[in-house]
Amino acid sequence: MGEVVDGKRESGRAVLGRTLKFLREQAGKSLGQLAEETGYDKSYLSRLESGERLSKVTVMEDLDGYYGAGDLLVRHWQAARFDAFKDQYKEFMELEATARVMWKFSLGVPGLLQTEDFAREVLSGAQATADSGEWVEEQVAARLGRQYLLQQKPRPDVRIILDEAALRRPAASSQTWNDQLLHLEAAAMWPNMTLQVLPFSAGAHHHMTGSLTVLWQQDGSAVAYKEGNGCSRLIEDPDEVLRNRLSYDRLRDLALSPSDSLKFIRAVLKEHKHHEAHP
Template sequence: MDERVDVERESGLAGLGRTLRHLREKAGKSLGQLAQETAYDKSYLSRLEAGKRLSKMAVMEDLDRYYGSGDLLVQLWKVARHDAFKDKYKEFMRLEATARVMHVFTPGVPGLLQTEEFARGVLSGAQATAGNTEEVDEQVAARMGRQLLLRRDSASNVRFIIDEYAFRRPAATAKTWDDQLLRIEAVALWPNVVLQVLPFATGVHHLMDGSLTLLWQRDGSAVAYKEGNGGGELIDGAEEVLRHRLSYDRLRDLALPPPDSLAFIRGVLEDHRS
């Protein structure tokens, strides 16, 4: 396949939609035929081709197999998923995707560790309405796509510090929470991940009002990203980044060591099941 998208001239979603339409027309298929042969709803496929909907990556894998297009659609989907995020996060996401080292503190379960069902509950929230279902679907798909960062061949070395608060507010259903705890436990054992729990016994601390992410690139450059109260700030000044790194280091020293953190998570899981 020689199809490529000029990302400087069109959005990722538009480029993916254009390519989907081109592949279908090249195959001589109508939308109705495609729907019948792939078992996907016709109106759903139409919205994908119009660039109005972001699918799950598995849909693109299915269509790549159907069209015999290698991994073209999957690669374009990875570009398109960025459109599901607001513009102010795009630069952070670009840097996150190329980071060599990542340090994260969150008061809740980090997006990079959330299961699909847990993420859906978080992203739906109290504002969920019948009219925003598609928007939530797109945000969930984009969040799941971000998690590929942890499992690629050149995966970042990542340290998570998670406030105990995250483990004391379970998901709406028992199975969703069970699956989420198992997910965190599993990731904590990955060789490129260090995970620590910040216990309530620590008391009041300086990052209680939001999350903090530090990213280091291969060339040694670093940025900090703070998020809270509905907004985010990307910080690239060397002195400010250093200040936030020292802030993170102080929190790391207060957190449980990784083995104790893993035991804590397993204890929460056992208590939940009992």
């Protein structure tokens, strides 16, 4: 991720910060001038340069444009975002970033399909404390950054099965939930996305305690990743990966078709709007 400095690997966040400072100084700008010309707070920009803070990727897009740096800062940001995650998850994310085919099952709305406000509400839950606002914002930025995977060229082929529970546990904010449902409706129509709903009527199933992801690389190699009950595991053994692929196939057989799943999402959205109009 980073360069080796004095025998130690420099973090991606530190490399990004050093690049930000270099571009600013090369442009002959002070932090105050940069803040005035970009509209970003001076202390915020300073913390980005010192590697203390991870921004949203849109900030890097703005600064790339400001400096005429192409996508240099965005590419450094994509490496720096790994610093926000635990080691095993970093390994999974590296594989996810290069996967050509992704199959996912989730009990809740997965990070790849969360809106910013919904992600912030999820991440501001029981694990957050009164003084952890900055941690939450960094996690939101990192989570939204993963969604770039769905836009990269060539675009990966993605299939996501959502348990109906994901659509029955709304956000606390009515507007946030409305926007999240609209986003799911839009995602279901993306050309590289197959979105299915596993309804409660399908009954009990073997992934009721967590999520499952199966990834295929361009060379045909595959891994599986499971999360649940506070634990996560990256699976690379071919036999075990195959077992998880077959278990995913069984979930897909139980799920609604893509077209019926879209109708289901729209029905939930209609119910939500009706409830808000007639509380």
